[in-house]
Structure formats: structure tokens, C-alpha cells
Amino acid sequence: MRVLIIGSGGREHALCKAVAKSPLCDKLFCAPGNPGIESVAECLRVTAENVSGLVETARKNKIDFVIVGPEVPLALGLADALQEAGIAVFGPSRLAAELESSKGFMKDLCDRAGIPTATYKHFAAVEAARTYVLEQQMPIVIKADGLAGGKGVTIAKTTNEALAAVNAAMVGQIFGASGAHIVIEDFLEGEEASFFALCDGKTARFFTTAQDHKAVFDGDKGPNTGGMGAYSPAPMIDEAMTNRIMHEIITPTLKAMQDLGRPFVGVLYAGLMMTKAGPRLIEYNVRFGDPETEVMLPRLKSDLLGILFACSQGKLDEVQIEWNDVKALCVVMASDGYPGSYLKGSVIRGLDRAEEIQDVSVLHAGTTRNAAGEITANGGRVLCITATAPTIKEAQARAYSAVDQIDWPEGFCRRDIGWRAINR
Ligand code: AMP
Numbered sequence: 001m002r003v004l005i006i007g008s009g010g011r012e013h014a015l016c017k018a019v020a021k022s023p024l025c026d027k028l029f030c031a032p033g034n035p036g037i038e039s040v041a042e043c044l045r046v047t048a049e050n051v052s053g054l055v056e057t058a059r060k061n062k063i064d065f066v067i068v069g070p071e072v073p074l075a076l077g078l079a080d081a082l083q084e085a086g087i088a089v090f091g092p093s094r095l096a097a098e099l100e101s102s103k104g105f106m107k108d109l110c111d112r113a114g115i116p117t118a119t120y121k122h123f124a125a126v127e128a129a130r131t132y133v134l135e136q137q138m139p140i141v142i143k144a145d146g147l148a149g150g151k152g153v154t155i156a157k158t159t160n161e162a163l164a165a166v167n168a169a170m171v172g173q174i175f176g177a178s179g180a181h182i183v184i185e186d187f188l189e190g191e192e193a194s195f196f197a198l199c200d201g202k203t204a205r206f207f208t209t210a211q212d213h214k215a216v217f218d219g220d221k222g223p224n225t226g227g228m229g230a231y232s233p234a235p236m237i238d239e240a241m242t243n244r245i246m247h248e249i250i251t252p253t254l255k256a257m258q259d260l261g262r263p264f265v266g267v268l269y270a271g272l273m274m275t276k277a278g279p280r281l282i283e284y285n286v287r288f289g290d291p292e293t294e295v296m297l298p299r300l301k302s303d304l305l306g307i308l309f310a311c312s313q314g315k316l317d318e319v320q321i322e323w324n325d326v327k328a329l330c331v332v333m334a335s336d337g338y339p340g341s342y343l344k345g346s347v348i349r350g351l352d353r354a355e356e357i358q359d360v361s362v363l364h365a366g367t368t369r370n371a372a373g374e375i376t377a378n379g380g381r382v383l384c385i386t387a388t389a390p391t392i393k394e395a396q397a398r399a400y401s402a403v404d405q406i407d408w409p410e411g412f413c414r415r416d417i418g419w420r421a422i423n424r
């Protein structure tokens with residue numbers, strides 16, 4: 001079949017590499033893609049937010065199946081528009097994508113379905129939010145209701161910090177319309193994990209787990225980012241815990257979505273806090289994680305394209321999902337200044353040398369080419385260096401030896417990715 005993958009990050013590079021290997025794939029396209037993706041797919045110049053442009057491009061290129069990487073096009077209704085055009089798609093409808101694009105919707109659904117999550121309240125008026133904050137114990141968590149690129153969450157240690165976060169979202173509008181409504185919830189203590197389940201609307205199946213590193217600096221210090229590195233699987237989620245999470249969180253969610261007339265098709269990515277009292281849902285994402293995908297897919301033994309297509313056809317129960325007995329770890333290289341402001345255009349060298357290291361793959365996350373054809377930085381998160389090995393520790397050593405081959409003075413990375421798993 002002719003396949004189109006939407007997006008331009010490290011996640012989409014990993015998806016493209018996996019789909020390109022599939023015997024079911026006759027021709028692979030990516031929109032808009034990046035210079036790394038160009039070596040496995042034909043890149044089409046349409047941005048991921050241009051819903052009508054993407055549908056038109058898919059029609060023109062006779063695409064049979066579309067896989068959507070990021071959340072924004074899903075929240076804009078790309079899956080609905082493709083289906084109307086008669087094109088199969090992996091990814092939820094606009095209404096089902098509200099599990100990610102509206103924290104209020106997600107929290108209310110959890111409440112009704114009895115899914116364990118932090119106690120919360122949803123606010124549309126700043127005065128009510130302020131009054132609530134004054135009555136609460138600290139720390140407390142303030143969240144913009146809508147999409148905010150992973151930056152809409154404040155963990156406030158003091159009442160003043162909490163009031164400032166409420167003001168910034170609701171009065172200062174630093175998240176635009178996404179922060180007009182907010183959710184205020186209790187702080188959960190524990191270790192975080194990313195849990196992925198595939199869903200075809202009626203059946204949910206466990207895919208795999210990973211752990212991300214959200215803070216920008218070593219030792220989990222500094223502001224949160226989109227993710228500075230990851231490994232897979234997450235050692236703390238064993239088979240018994242997997243079954244518990246499927247039973248207590250994923251399956252009831254799928255059922256509740258079906259009952260609401262919003263059947264969920266795609267990957268349900270649960271951000272979990274593993275608390276002393278058990279797993280608690282922090283958030284849902286309705287897409288693959290980035291950088292989690294970069295460490296999950298190199299472990300997959302079964303054919304990814306076959307699995308995702310079966311999902312889109314309501315036939316998830318007919319496929320095998322098997323894994324190789326390896327671990328994977330990735331290190332994100334970012335532009336100096338990220339997650340704050342950063343410069344674009346610096347030249348990156350040594351990518352070929354890095355990829356010569358055994359079982360290493362250099363995934364492009366935010367790169368472009370300059371007029372001379374050199375690879376340059378074009379975003380906050382720029383590269384994702386992924387390695388597989390029999391243990392996380394060996395994967396970490398491989399990934400960092402590849403990082404050390406890269407000549408990019410304007411970039412940085414964390415040097416401790418994997419520390420939790422290795423210390424266990
Ligand atoms: P979210 O965008 O909802 O995933 O939140 C971003 C990050 O904030 C999460 O990955 C957690 O590290 C943290 N966080 C969010 N909600 C809570 C909570 N209720 N308790 C503790 N940490 C949280």
C-alpha cells in the first residue's frame with residue numbers, strides 16, 4: 001500500500017524507518033518530514049496543521065493509509081477529514097482526541113468511569129480558581145485545559161506560586177485560548193512512566209512502556225521540556241502491573257469513549273504516576289510519545305504497518321504484537337537555550353560517524369539543510385540518538401559514544417539519561 005506519515009520530528013523519523021521496512025509498504029511519503037526522513041520516505045511540502053492541504057495531497061498521491069504523528073492535526077479533525085475522503089487513517093477523530101486536547105473532558109471522563117487520577121476541579125472563572133487555591137494544601141498542580149506543547153503545567157509549591165500560575169493562564173493568557181479554562185489538581189508523588197495501548201475503537205491491546213526525562217538538566221533539574229531522552233521498556237512495570245493498568249485505566253477508558261459515541265482508534269498513551277497506592281493517570285495523549293517512540297519501535301519484532309493498519313480497520317484482535325529481547329535508550333540533543341528561546345541555523349557535523357557505532361541510529365527531530373546542503377538546527381529538540389543493547393546500561397554507553405561523535409557546539413544534551421533504570 002501507499003502510506004503517508006504526518007509530522008516532522010524524531011517520532012516521525014522512527015515511524016518512517018519502521019514502516020519503510022514493512023513488506024506491506026509499496027511507497028512511503030512523509031509530510032512535511034525532515035532531512036533525516038528523506039532517506040526513507042518521499043517528503044511532501046505540506047505542514048502538519050494544514051488539514052485540507054494534507055487531504056488534497058493524500059488524494060493526489062493516491063495514499064491508501066495515513067499515520068498521524070502529532071496531536072495538533074488530530075485535534076483539528078484530520079482523521080475525520082481523511083475518513084470522509086475515503087482514506088484509511090491511524091489516529092482518533094477530533095472528538096476522541098479531546099482526551100488529550102481538553103484536560104477537563106479527560107478528567108470528567110475519568111471521574112465518571114472510576115479511573116484512578118488526581119483529585120481535581122475545573123475552572124472557567126479566575127475568582128473561583130483563586131478561592132479554591134486559597135483553600136488547598138500545597139504543592140498543587142495548575143494546568144491549562146487545552147494543548148500547550150507540554151508547557152501548560154505548573155507545580156506550585158506555595159500559594160503565591162499557585163495564584164501566579166492561575167493569573168498567568170487566565171488573565172495574562174500566556175497559553176492563549178488553551179488557558180482560558182484551567183484544571184487544578186492534587187500533587188501526586190511517585191515515579192512517572194509512559195504506557196502505550198493500541199485501540200481499534202472496541203479492542204485495546206497493550207503495546208509497550210517507556211520512561212521519559214522531562215526536565216531539561218541532569219538530575220531532573222530545571223524546567224520541563226517535551227522530553228530529553230527515554231528508555232524502553234520501563235523496568236518498574238512488570239506483567240502484573242501491566243494487567244492492572246489495562247484493567248483499571250485503559251479498558252474502562254475505551255469503554256467510556258464507546259459509550260459516549262466517540263470510539264477511540266489509535267494509540268492511547270497514558271502518562272502515569274506510580275504512587276504508593278497504585279498507578280494514577282496523570283494525562284492522556286492520543287498519539288505516540290516523542291521521544292518514547294524512538295525507543296519503542298527499534299524493539300518491535302512484528303510488522304508495525306500491519307498492526308497500525310489492522311487498528312484502523314477494527315481488526316486489532318487479528319494481529320501479533322511481538323518484541324525482541326533488547327532494551328533501547330535515546331538521548332535528545334537540543335539547541336542551547338531550549339526550552340526557552342534558542343537560535344536556529346547552526347551547522348551540525350559528525351552524524352555519519354555517530355551512526356557507524358553498533359546498533360545506533362541518529363534520528364532527526366528538528367533539522368533542515370542550509371544552501372550549502374549542510375544539516376543545520378531548526379528547532380528546540382534537534383536530534384535523537386538511539387541505541388539498542390541487551391541492557392539499558394549498555395544502550396546508554398552506545399548512545400553517549402555516538403553523541404560524542406557529533407560536532408555541534410551550539411547544542412547540548414543531558415548526560416544522565418537512564419539513571420533511574422540503571423540504579424534500580
Ligand atoms: P501533563 O502535561 O499533564 O503530562 O503534565 C506535565 C508533567 O507535569 C507531568 O509529566 C508530570 O511530571 C507533572 N505533573 C502533572 N500533573 C501532576 C500531578 N497531579 N502530580 C504531580 N506531577 C504532575
Ligand code: GLY
Nearest residue numbers: 212227289290291
Ligand atoms: N514525551 C512526552 C510526550 O510525547 O508527550
